Amino acid sequence: MKRTTEFAPYPLVPEPRYWRWFAGAVGLLALLGIGRALPPSLVAPHLFAFTVGGMLLAGILAFLFHVLYFRFNRHNAQCYGEAVEREQRAWWAQHRQKAALVESVLLSASCSSPEDLDGLLDPSKQPPVARETGEGFALRLLQVFGRDAKQREQELATLLALKWGVQRGTDQRLTPSSCYWHGSQAAWRAFVEQMAQCCPDVHLPEYPQTWDGILSLDAIIDQLQRVPDGARVLCAGCQSSSPDRASSLPAGEAAVLWLLGAEGDVAFSRGEWFSQADDDLATVAQRAVKQSLLEAPAQICLSFSQPDVPGLATIGWNAKTNVQDANFGALNQLEAMVVQTLAAWxxxxxxxPCAWLASDPHFILTLGIVRPHESGS
Structure with a gap:
């Protein structure tokens, strides 16, 4: 995702000081008049007139050159400004492109359908209870029985396929133009095998592309601008984090699936990323609001806590009201997909509109706003 280019202002030359040029011309004319009044014994009239006239002509030419140089400079500055404006409009037009969420699935210990969203946003509702595993506390799905993370992620992938198959039915043909997966190849195979059983009309590749956080979402949005309207991109992933007694959060696990297209009820923007070395957080947040064509941040922001990012409370995103740590536990690189799914619901x-905020495989923080989709927006 390319940042907008910062253009330096065009160097402007100062405007000619017309009164100085006028005063100089008047002085030369006065000098010429004085020379004419002097007797020929003091000054040669023709030589004096030729000299002063030459000075006057040279001054006029210098004045005209200065004025033309000034006008050309202003013309070039105007052309430069218009070119910069066109470049910035083109950048914003591309930066505001979206992907529509056509279908979605989210499975976790606290959530299995959009109807569970109200409970996740209700502070009076108790979150799921973390279980002691011998290695630390963890939030686990009761339908998953694997002992290690690899086995659990394969079972999560199977559950994800079963859930999506129930949502889709068995008579809808689908061959995604691209497939992205977060997780192991073994978990992807489990997902594909289960989909082949419950939805044989869904054709998936043997090897998907690796889900790479906001960079993958950006590439998908680019791709959807060039494909037919009916094209679909599948993004899915499973995460079963290992318990860690040193962590303040229980280990979490979840499975997520998106089916993205050009048209749908809900639109994902490209989002923004924050790097402490290069960016100002408030500027990044303002750019995300501008990206979504809003005047102010969305009132609701779904997020995971970001203890390594100071200043979140100052950006006006209400980022600490609907923190999902207690509901999902530590999900590492799957955080963004989870909160984006919740925001879409x-x-x-x-x-x-609903804002989201999470970590990313490459950046310390990513954030964005999900909006109702508008055709052509």
Whole structure:
């Protein structure tokens, strides 16, 4: 995702000081008049007139050159400004492109359908209870029985396929133009095998592309601008984090699936990323709001806590009200997909924008706003 180019201002030359040029011309004319009044014994009239006239002509030419140089400079500055404006408009037009969420699935210890969203946003509702595993506390799905993370992720992939198969039915043909997967190849094979059983009309590749966080979402949005309207991109993943007694959060696990297209009820923006070395967090947050064509941040922000990012409370995103740590535990690189899915469900239920904020495989923080999809937006 390319940042907008910062253009330096065009160097402007100062405007000619017309009164100085006028005063100089008047002085030369006065000098010429004085020379004419002097007797020929003091000054040669023709030589004096030729000299002063030459000075006057040279001054006029210098004045015209200065004015033309000034006008050309201003013309070039105007052309430069218009070119910069066109470049910035083109950048923003591309930066505001979206992907529509056509279908989604989210499975975790606290959530298995959009109807569970209200409970996740209700502070009075108790989150799921973390279980002691011998290695630390963990939030686990009761339907998953594997002992290690690899086995559990394969079972999560199978559950994800079963859930999606129930949502889709058995008579809908689908061959995604691209497939992205977060997790192991073994978990992907389990997902593909289960889909082949429950939805044989869904054709998936043997090897998917690796889900790479916000960079993959950016590439998918680019891809959807060049494919037919009916094209679909599948993004899915499973995460079963290992318990860690040194962590303040229980280990979490979840499975997520998106089917993205050009048209749908809910739109994902490209989002923004924050790097402490290069960016100002408030500027990044403002750019995310501008990207979504909003005047102010969305009132609801779904997030995971980001203890390594100071200043979140100052950006006006209400980022600490609906933190999902207690509901999902530590999900590492799957955080963003989870909160984006929750934000999409909120948008579909309420018809208003919803912000999200999470970590990323490459950046310390990513954030964005999910909006109701508008055709052509």
């Amino acid at each position: 909120y948008v579909k239920q309420h018809g208003v």
